[in-house]
Amino acid sequence: MAGPTTTRRGAGRKPAGASARPVRRPPAPRAPRAPRRHRFGRRPLLLLAGVLLVVTGVLWLLYGSAWLRVDRVTVSGTRVLRPQEVTEVAAVRLGRPLAALDTDAVAGRLSRELPRVATVEVDREWPGTVALRVTERKPVLLLRKDDRYTEVDAGGVRFATSRQAPAGVPVLELTARARGIAARRFSADRLTREAVRVAGDLPAPVARATRTVRLASYDSITLELAGGRTVVWGSGENGGAKARALTALMKAAPGAAHFDVSAPTAPAVARS
Template sequence: SRHPRRRALSLVFALAALLGGFGVWALYGSNWLLVERVSVSGNEVLTEKQVRDAAGIPVGTPLLSVDRTAAERRLKARLPRLDNIDVVRAWPHGIGLKVIERKPELVMKRDGNFVEVDDEGVRFAVVPKQPKGVPLLAMEVKRSASLRHFGSARLRREAVDVADSLPESVARDTRTVRVRSYDSVTLELTGGRTVLWGSGEQGAAKAKSLTALMKAAKGAEHFDVSVPSAPAASGS
C-alpha cells in the first residue's frame, strides 16, 4: 500500500512543479501578461508623453517584472514638478502612473523667466510667463543677517507661509511678496497699497487684524500688521 501512496505523492509533486513552472512562464515568458499600455492620470501642466517618457517603462515588458520603485525614482529625478507619484499595475496589460503636480504659490524672476515656488518653498520649475494669479516673490536678503542665520530656503518658506495666511480678498490683490529679512515681509497690492506683515508668525491673527483694518480705513494705502494687536494704517 505504500508504493501506490508514494506514486500518488510523486504525481502530486510533479504536477505542482509543472503548474509552478507554467505559472512562472505565464508571468514572465509568455505574451499573456505583457505591458501593452502605460496610462497617466492627475497631470495638469505636464503632458502624458512627458510623464511616460520619464518613467521609462517600455511596452512589451512582462508586467510582473516592472520595478515600480525604480520608475517612481526616475519620475522624481526627471520631473521636479511632480510632488506625489504612484506606479500601479493594471492587470492584465497595463501600468498606471498616478501623479500629483506641485502648485506654484509664488514665482521668482530669473533671466527673463519665472521660477515657480510651491507651498513648501521648493523651486521646482522654470516657465517663460508668470502664471496668472500667482504673486511675485522678491528676495532682497543678500546683505541680511537672516540669510546667514536661516538660509534662503527657510526664507522662501516664510514668504509662502505669509501668502497662505492672507485673507482671500487680499490674496487676490497681492502682486508682490517682498522679503528683506525674516522679520520683514511686505506685501505690495494693486493700487499702490502696501502691507507690512513682519514675520510669518501669528499669520491667522495678522489676517484677522488686516481685514478689520482695511474695513476701518478704506482710503488708506499703507497697512502695518507686524504687531497684530496694534495695527496701523496711513496714507490716502
C-alpha cells in the same frame, strides 16, 4: 528365562507422594524480522505534483504568455506637464511582461528628470496597463532674475524656470540691505525661505490676489494685492493666526485699502 528383577521393575517410577513437575522446554528460536520498508502514500506525491503544476502555470502566465504584457501607458494628474512628456521619461517598454515591471525605477526616473513632479504612483492595472498618477508641485512664489522667473513651492523647492511668470503667483522683491552680523544671520536664502513660508500661509483668495511679496527685513514683510491694496504682515511667525485675522478684516471692510496683521490679536484696517 528369568523374570525381571525388582530393581528393574521400579525403574522410572516416581515415589509415591512426589509432586509432578512440568518439563521445561527451551524456547524455540525466533525467526529474524524482515527490515521495515518506508512506504509513502500516493496522496502526498500527487499533492506535491499538483502544487508544482500550478506554480509552473502561474509563472508561465505572468512571464511567458502573451496575455499579461504591457500594451498601454496612461497618465493622469498633469496640469502643466504634457502626458506625452511624462510617458517618454517613464520609458515603459510595451510588450514586456507586466509582472516584470520595476515600478520603483519608473517613479525614480520621473522624480529625477521632471522636477515639477512632486509625487508619482506607478500602478499595474491587469491585464496590460501601466497607470502613472502624477501630482505636480504648485508654485507659491516667484523669484525673478533678469527676465526669468523661478517657481518655488511651499517647501522651498525651486523646480522650474521660465521667461513668462505663471498667472496668480506673487513675485518676491527682496529689498533687505543688512550688513555685518545681521547679514550673516539673515542671509538672502533665509529671507527667501521666510517669504516662501508667508506665501504658503496666505488664504487662497488672498494668494490669488497677491502680486508682490516685499521683504525689507526678517520681521518686515508686506504684501501688495491687486487694486492697490496692501497688507502689513510683519514676520513669518504666527502665519495661521494672521491669515485668519486678514480673512476676518477683509469680510468686515471689503472696501479697505490697507490691512495690518503684524499683531494678529490687534489687527488694523484703513480705507486709504
